[in-house]
Amino acid sequence: MPVQEETVEEETGHECLRPPHQVLTGTDMNGAWATRHSFARTMLRRARSQAWHVEKTRLDFDAQGCGTAVYTVYAEGRIFSFIAFSRTLDESQRTDRVIADAWDVTAALLEGRLTSEREEQLRQNVPVQEKGRPGADAMVLTRANRSLRFFDYVGDCLARGQQPDVHSMGPSPYVLRSTAFYSNGKFGLKEFADFPAGHPLGVPYRAQMLAAWLLRELSIDLVEHVARAKADAAGTQFVPLDPQWGKYLGLGNATGLGMVPFVVNHPEYLDAWCRLREIPLSRALMQSYSPDHPDLERIVVLLTRACGYLEEKRELKTAPFLDPPAIRSQLGGLLAQLRAFINTSTSAEPILAHLHEKAARLSAEARGILASIVIELRSDFDDEAEVLLTIGETAVPDAGMRCAELRRLLAANYGWVRTHDFGDPSATGFFWFSATANEEPRRGRRAGRLPGGVEHCTDIAQRIARLNADLARYSEASSVAEFLRMFPEHRFAVHRVQQTQGLRYPEIHDNLLAEDFLPLSVQRFQLAVYGMNNFSPQSTDWLRVTLFSGAPRTADLGRETSDADDWLFPLAPPSKPSLEKESRP
Structure with a gap:
């Protein structure tokens, strides 16, 4: 008989989930795949x-x-x-x-x-x-x-x-x-x-x-x-x-490109969509499994199927994402390690956590596929997933908050902004806007921008960096209202920091204005949440996908x-x- 899974205390905070600096990078999003909760x-x-x-x-x-x-x-x-x-x-x-x-x-x-x-x-x-x-x-x-x-x-x-x-x-x-x-x-x-x-x-x-x-x-x-x-x-x-x-x-x-401004403008959605993946993944990785546990045979079946799927997609145009043959080779190594555990181990171990760590070292795509397969075991999360997607009202600005508290929130949740040097022209080489004729979101080079027009508010990292600079030389005992009377241009950034304070994954940890920013990463993440597959980029800004392939x-x-x-x-x-x-x- 299979050994019973060890019961691990349910996580009530964030300590068991992957940290935001891993989840919210373009590199990690490049490996997003659909899950049972898409x-x-x-x-x-x-x-x-x-x-x-x-x-x-x-x-x-x-x-x-x-x-x-x-x-x-x-x-x-x-x-x-x-x-x-x-x-x-x-x-x-x-x-x-x-x-x-x-x-x-x-x-x-x-x-x-x-x-x-x-x-x-x-x-x-x-x-x-x-x-x-x-x-x-x-x-x-x-x-x-x-x-x-x-x-x-x-x-x-x-x-x-x-x-x-x-x-x-x-x-x-x-x-x-x-x-x-x-x-x-x-x-x-x-x-x-x-x-x-x-x-x-x-x-x-x-x-x-x-x-x-x-x-x-x-x-x-x-x-x-x-x-x-x-x-x-x-x-x-x-x-x-x-x-x-x-x-x-x-x-x-x-x-x-239209999907990118949407997720930037809705941090509560981004947070929910990330937790839709990270919570069941965390719960599965915490478990220890005996080598004869039936869940491991299910993982073998799905890894084998994933390898077959990637073999069939070997001609799919995927650059700049990793190509299917390379991912298939990496999954083969994970499959071999799992089979060795099943055939030779004599005790229960957190084998899925070990495989996940190895997959993360191989590539974002291998990690993403293994994560989707592991999440497939978590049918116990199905009802919870539906509740998670019901988003409440956006938080109301708190003008009475002390500047000291605002600085604390910035340090706790937006430290990643300091990795971007906005004094470098390449950090602001692009801007986002809507075409006049059809309101289709686009991005263009700032050097060629014509006077006038409206720029999309995708410059979160730059706005937070500017807020940090001015707040650092303002009295901590003052209220946010007093600060904004002196610096009204920071009203959006201040509200953003307050709006996201209770969220785990509210911001893409990237500078969307940078010349090296890849919109495809964010698009792929969103499309995987929808349930799409066969990601085939046609440029840096758009891609083709398939939905409901294999569905009843x-x-x-x-x-x-x-x-x-x-x-x-x-x-x-x-x-x-x-x-x-x-x-x-």
């Missing part, structure tokens, strides 16, 4: 546990896939409707960027059953996206384009009676690629603060994940419909996607299958010979 996983876990049901109410397309789709979701006594409008664009009109004004697919998720009158209103507003107003019952507004490479390829395969070839699909499996998920009051959408307690979509980002999952379902329905029409026209035998392929195909996504489809919600919540590191379906090859003697 938003995509938690949404589908809720859907299964609460017996949600999805009905394909209408799939009304012509031979090219132009038309309307309606999906109705029955969830815990509530009804949600997802409506999508599909057309075909000339390839010159397709773009990954948020600034586009036309898309192959536009869609909205709303609360309540769809009526014909409501559908007509949405038909006038959803296709124009930002220029429309879908209504206060609409929760999410989204859009997507067909993949130039994959949509027609998959459709042609199915029309010929064949399944896609894994090698032809490449390392990023999708046929539609989304570019935005607007929500929470933007463009007149429903505000999530209005959701009552216990609402099935009341957890932050759950509505967006539901919309993305249904958009992925639409992508498969759409490509199968087009393939069926092609087969009818050509007189060939259509076949639907094999169930393994149906799960393997995800939803593509392209993400740019709508028809799988009511089925009891062993892999319903087991799709970390999804593997491609096995290659199968074509019908033509099978028919040869």
Whole structure:
């Protein structure tokens, strides 16, 4: 019988969690991977546990896939409707960027059953996206384009009676690629603060994940419909996607700089998202395991799967992140060490902590993958994770605070700012702004900045450094209000220090104005929290990813299958010979 895990006292403070200077660096964020507590996983876990049901109410397309789709979701006594409008664009009109004004697919998720009158209103507003107003019952507004490479390829395969070839699909499996998920009051959408307690979509980002999952379902329905029409026209035998392929195909996504200012402006979110990983990781690493403990066999299975996943992604463009073959080699060493412990050890040890320490010495990517695998064991954190994501109101400024207390908070929580030399021109070589034409966040070189305009408040490190300098020569006994009368330019920085005083992970420990700052690091961290994978940078400022690859489809919600919540590191379906090859003697 396995030896019982040693019980370790629950951490009540921060002493057992990784320190902020490790977690909040770009280097560590470069190794972020999705976990069982990422938003995509938690949404589908809720859907299964609460017996949600999805009905394909209408799939009304012509031979090219132009038309309307309606999906109705029955969830815990509530009804949600997802409506999508599909057309075909000339390839010159397709773009990954948020600034586009036309898309192959536009869609909205709303609360309540769809009526014909409501559908007509949405038909006038959803296709124009930002220029429309879908209504206060609409929760999410989204859009997507067909993949130039994959949509027609998959459709042609199915029309010929064949399944896609894994090698032809490449390392990023999708046929539609989304570019935005607007929500929470933007463009007149429903505000999530209005959701009552216990609402099935009341957890932050759950509505967006539901919309993305249904958009992925639409992508498969759409490509199968087009393939069926092609087969009818050509007189060939259509076949639907094999169930393994149906799960393997995800939803593509392209993400740019807009995510970075968001996380800078919401320190409470950053703190919660970090603790979403660090708390279950800490609890798992504190445990000691006997060599025959079943959890260790689970780690072996997941490490082996991760190695297989990385082998399949060997051609994925990942620079400046570490390439998949290099990570795979490092994981192989960790797997060998774990197997040696299982086969030769005679006593319980904190083996996972030992492996985690070794992984951290190898690379951020190896550590991040091992952390995700270790967190997979912590199903006991699932309910706690949902509570963690409910963010309270931002702290009110405390004008009566003594300057001595403010200096103490600066020393305790912002000591990392002293590592940046703002006298060096390269430390302020960039600035962040919104493009005038479309409000798309961008960054540019400060040397070429034109007079006027508004700079995004991403210069936290510089503002704190300036606050430190002026506060150091001001009376400690004075109040913050008195200090700000003398130095009103520090009002934001003072409030920021007060706002974050009770948080463990509120600030990115980096200077976003520096010439060597890599936005991709922050973007990758956020996308991993969402549940995405296949990180493929296209420049220093944006990357492509895949969401819901390996996830159950709508028809799988009511089925009891062993892999319903087991799709970390999804593997491609096995290659199968074509019908033509099978028919040869």
